[in-house]
Amino acid sequence: MSALGELRTIGTKKVDGGSKVKNENKAAYLFLLPWFLGLSVITIGPMVASFYLSFTKYTLLSPPEFIGIDNFIRMLGDERLHNSLGVTFMYVFVSVPIQLALALALAVVLNRGLSGLSFYRSVFYLPSLLGSSVAIAVLWKQVFGGQGLVNVLLGFFGIEGKGWISDPSTALSTLIILNVWTFGAPMVIFLAGLRQIPMMYLEAAEVDGATKSQRFFRVVLPLLTPIIFFNLVLQIIHAFQSFTQAFIISGGNGGPADSTLFYTLYLYNRGFANFDMGYAAAMAWFLLVIIGIFTAINFWASKYWVFYDD
Amino acid sequence: MTDTQTRTSAATEAILVSRNAVDPNWRKLAAKRARGRARPKAILKHLLLIVTGLLMLYPVLWLVVSSLRPTDEIFRNPGLVISNLEFSNYSDGWTTLSSPFSVFLLNSTLVVLGCIVGNLVSCSMAAYAFARLTFAGKKWWFVIMLTTIMLPIHVIIVPQYIMFSQLGWVNTFIPLILPKILATDAFFVFLMVQFIRGIPRELDEAARLDGCGHPRIFAQIILPLMVPALATTAIFTFIWTWNDFFSQLLYLTKPEMYTVPLALRAFMDATSSTSWGPLFAMSVVSLVPIFLVFLFGQRFLIAGISTTGGK
Numbered sequence: 001m002s003a004l005g006e007l008r009t010i011g012t013k014k015v016d017g018g019s020k021v022k023n024e025n026k027a028a029y030l031f032l033l034p035w036f037l038g039l040s041v042i043t044i045g046p047m048v049a050s051f052y053l054s055f056t057k058y059t060l061l062s063p064p065e066f067i068g069i070d071n072f073i074r075m076l077g078d079e080r081l082h083n084s085l086g087v088t089f090m091y092v093f094v095s096v097p098i099q100l101a102l103a104l105a106l107a108v109v110l111n112r113g114l115s116g117l118s119f120y121r122s123v124f125y126l127p128s129l130l131g132s133s134v135a136i137a138v139l140w141k142q143v144f145g146g147q148g149l150v151n152v153l154l155g156f157f158g159i160e161g162k163g164w165i166s167d168p169s170t171a172l173s174t175l176i177i178l179n180v181w182t183f184g185a186p187m188v189i190f191l192a193g194l195r196q197i198p199m200m201y202l203e204a205a206e207v208d209g210a211t212k213s214q215r216f217f218r219v220v221l222p223l224l225t226p227i228i229f230f231n232l233v234l235q236i237i238h239a240f241q242s243f244t245q246a247f248i249i250s251g252g253n254g255g256p257a258d259s260t261l262f263y264t265l266y267l268y269n270r271g272f273a274n275f276d277m278g279y280a281a282a283m284a285w286f287l288l289v290i291i292g293i294f295t296a297i298n299f300w301a302s303k304y305w306v307f308y309d310d
Numbered sequence: 311m312t313d314t315q316t317r318t319s320a321a322t323e324a325i326l327v328s329r330n331a332v333d334p335n336w337r338k339l340a341a342k343r344a345r346g347r348a349r350p351k352a353i354l355k356h357l358l359l360i361v362t363g364l365l366m367l368y369p370v371l372w373l374v375v376s377s378l379r380p381t382d383e384i385f386r387n388p389g390l391v392i393s394n395l396e397f398s399n400y401s402d403g404w405t406t407l408s409s410p411f412s413v414f415l416l417n418s419t420l421v422v423l424g425c426i427v428g429n430l431v432s433c434s435m436a437a438y439a440f441a442r443l444t445f446a447g448k449k450w451w452f453v454i455m456l457t458t459i460m461l462p463i464h465v466i467i468v469p470q471y472i473m474f475s476q477l478g479w480v481n482t483f484i485p486l487i488l489p490k491i492l493a494t495d496a497f498f499v500f501l502m503v504q505f506i507r508g509i510p511r512e513l514d515e516a517a518r519l520d521g522c523g524h525p526r527i528f529a530q531i532i533l534p535l536m537v538p539a540l541a542t543t544a545i546f547t548f549i550w551t552w553n554d555f556f557s558q559l560l561y562l563t564k565p566e567m568y569t570v571p572l573a574l575r576a577f578m579d580a581t582s583s584t585s586w587g588p589l590f591a592m593s594v595v596s597l598v599p600i601f602l603v604f605l606f607g608q609r610f611l612i613a614g615i616s617t618t619g620g621k
Binding site for chain 2: 033
C-alpha cells in the first residue's frame, strides 16, 4: 500500500505492534532516537523558525526585525512573484496530465502479455533517473538552442527553427517536455497496479460479452483509479518544487523575460542571492499553503472518481 | 520464429491441451496466447514501442556520441555515426576547471556514501520501531512521519541554512549528510516499514523466547531478512544524492568542495559556445555512475517504486 493509502485508512484500523509485551516505550524511543532528533532539529524546528522569520526582515547581517505581515503585503504587489506563480501553474498543470496519460497508455500497452516487457520497461524508465540531473539540463540547453539538435533536424525538412530556449514564448515548453520525458516512474507504478487486477474480473466481463474497450473503461480503469490518484498527488507536489532544470537552462535567473522563473527559483533568488531571508521564508510558507490546498482539493475530488476495492 | 522457439511453444501447447481435459478454462487461455502470437497487431505494437523508446533515448545516445566529436561537428551532425573518434573532449574537460574533475567525482562519492550509510542505519532503526514495537502515541508519530514525505524542503531550508552557516558548516559535507543520519528521508522509513511488516512475526517471537532483546532481534533477525529493502534504499539514495543540486548549491560554494552537478554548472557558466565538446564529455562522465547503478540495481529500483509508489 502506498503512503497515501496508508494515510487514508489510518483512522479506520489499528496500527499496533501486536506484541505481547505491552510496554516497549523505552526500546521504541531508543530505536526512534535518530528520527526524533531529525524531526525536531532538521524538520519541525526550522519549520517553526521559518514561520517566525516570515514576519521579519532578515538579511543575515543584523538580527531579524519583526515587521508583522509586511512580507505578505509585499507579496501581494510583487509582479515577479505573480508571474512566477503563473509559470509554475502552467508547468504543473500542463506537464503532469500529459506525463501521466503517457505513462498510463504505455503501461496498458506493455501489460498485455507482450514479450520483452522488462526490456521496454527499462528503456522507458531510464529517463526518469536521469531527468533531474544537471547533465541532462545541459543537454537540453544544446538540443533546444538556436543551433541545437532540434533545429538541425528541422533543417532537413526545410523548416527554419528558432532558439527555443531564448524565446520567452517557447522556453517553458522545453521544460514541460523534459518533465513529460520522465514518465517512466509513474509508468512502472501503473504497471504494478495493472498486475494486481484479478484476471477473474476480466474473464467474468469477457464471459458477459463485454468488448475490449468496455473491459478497459468499465473494469480496468476504475480499479486503477487509486493508483492514478496516487500518481497525480505525488507528481503535482513534485512538479511544484521543480528547480534544477529551470536554474540550469536559464543560467539561474529564470529568463528569458522571467518565462522560466519557477516559484522555487524566485524563492532561491530572493533568499540566497539577495539574502532577503524573511521574504523567502514568507514565500516558502505560501508555497506550503498552495501545495496543501491542491492536495486537499485532490483528496476532496477523489471521493467522486476514485474507486476503492476494499 | 526460430526452430527451438517453435518446439518449445509446441510443447507448451501440448501441456495446455492436456490440462484442457481437467480445466476448460485452459482452452480459452491457450487460444488467447496462440492468437496473441500470430496477430500482426502485436508486431505493430512492438514497432510502436521501439520507435517511442528510440525517440526517448535518442538525445542521450546523441549526447554520448557527440562527446566523441569535435565541437563544431556537434552543431552540424544530428546522427549517431562516428566517423573519427575524438577523445580530446574528455582530456580537455577533465582539466578545464581549477581542480581536475576527479576532485568533484570524489566529493560526490563522499557525500553519496555518507548519505547511504546514514539512511541505511537511521531509517531501518525507525522502521523497526514503527513496524514491530508498541509505544505511546505511535499512530500519531506514524502519521507525522508519512506527512513529512510530502513536505516541500523550501519551508525548512531558510532557517536550516542559517543554522548550519552559524555552526560554520557551510563548505563542509555535514549539512548534506547529517539530515540522512537523522532519518529525515521518511520515504525510506516507510519503504522499510512496509517490508518489515511482511516478515513473519513468528521469527521475532521465537528469538524472544530464546532470550533475545530488541537490539538483537533487529540486528540478527530483521536486518538480514530486509536486505532487498536496504538495497532499494541504497540505490535510490545513490541516485537522488548524485543528482541533487539544490542543497549542494546552497552549502558548497568553494570550487574545491564542488560536487559533480556544481562542477558541471560552473563549467557551463565559465565557458563559451566553443567548449560544448568538453562540456558534453563531462556530462557523460557524470551520468555513467547513474547508468551503472541502474544497470545492476534495476530489480531493486522497480521493486521499490512498485511497492511504495516512488517519491
